[in-house]
Amino acid sequence: MNGVVVVTGAARGIGLAIAEKMAGTGSITVVGVDLAPELALSEHITPVQVDLTSPEGPSVVRETVEAAGAPLVGLVNNAGITRDARLVNMADEDFAAVLEVNLGGAYRLSTELAPLMSDGGSIVNIASRAYLGNFGQFNYSMSKGGVVGMTRALALSLAPGVRVNAVAPGLIATEMSMGIPEEVREEMVAAIPLDRMGTPEEVAHTVWWLLTPLSSYITGEVIVVGGGRSLS
Amino acid sequence: MIHWADDVGEGWDEILAELTRVFQLSRAAAQAEDSIVYVVRQDDLLGRRGAGNAMVATGLLSAARTAALEGARKGWVANVVAYDEEADREAVQAWAQRLLEAGDITGELIRVGSGHVGRTLP
Secondary structure (H helix, E strand, C coil), rough: CCEEEEEEECCCCCHHHHHHHCCCEECCCCEEEEHHHHHCCCEHHHHHHHCCCCCHHHHHHHHHHHHHHEEEEEECCCCCCCCEEEHHHHHHHHHHHHHHHHHHHHHHHHHHHHEEEEEEEEEEEEEHHHHHHHHHCCHHHHHCCCCCCCCHHHHHCCCCEEEEEEEECCCEHHHHCCCCCCHHHHHHCCCCCCCEEEEEEHHHHHHHHHHHHHCCCCCCEEEECCHHHHCC | CCCEEECCCCCCCHHHHHHHHHHHHHHHHHHHCCCCEEEEHHHHHHHCCHHHHHHHHHHHHHHHHHHHHHHHCCCCEEEEEECCCCCEEEEEEHHHHHHHHCCCCCCCEEEEEECCCCCCCC
């Protein structure tokens, strides 16, 4: 496998794990997109420090991909934020911020880069198990549900050349989840049949598989990486 | 509150405007402890009428599930009705009204028509 793979939200957590996994695959050039300056710390990533919600954000990424001089074979829309509150108390700006980053950023970058993708290319959208519903996350849940719909629509419109799938992680040990109060986190873990949080690397393995030809007959699907939590 | 999802185009601003409108209507309903029903097209849950309509439909489905969890503590419900193109609109509205008044059914997706059979379960 060779070419360029773009990973958003690549400075840390799940995005960094995906970027490093892809960097070790064949002759892949990983273009990492993030606002955080830590992005430049990974020697395996070509960094693009840009805000994907800005009008010029997606075109800056496109220019970087074109300059890389290799076919675009993969895109991972991973960048995401949370601004939790119960629906009755949710502020307009917290709703808008989450939708803009989690859904708008992924959609605008996908439409910008889709024309560059080579036949056999693969897009993987990072949704969340919260698309099945999660207390206090009306905005986040809606945004990730939207990512699922975007995945299905793009899977149809970009077929047969490009496959589009989604991965929906459950509780993963990242900075975001470690910010949850410990007693709440312990309750959440107790509801997971596999009895632990997942790791960013476990999500990265699934994303890697969807990016490679090993999953060449799969498109428009959502794979939950959640330790069985959807059953408990 | 019964909300029929509006058709949107492929531009992000238009998509966000519809999702924001649903959020604001839903927040007002939740504050009044009123139940919520969203009405969407079955084709849009499957992404068959473009990305914009798909993002709205599946976004509303996920939002309804979250609203259902929050409403359960206060006694109101949130559900979704999805309909096929050939479905009778009055029948769809009747199902929406029934779900709005059904205090013991929440977080559910009811499909009017058979278009979902053999396809992905959202």
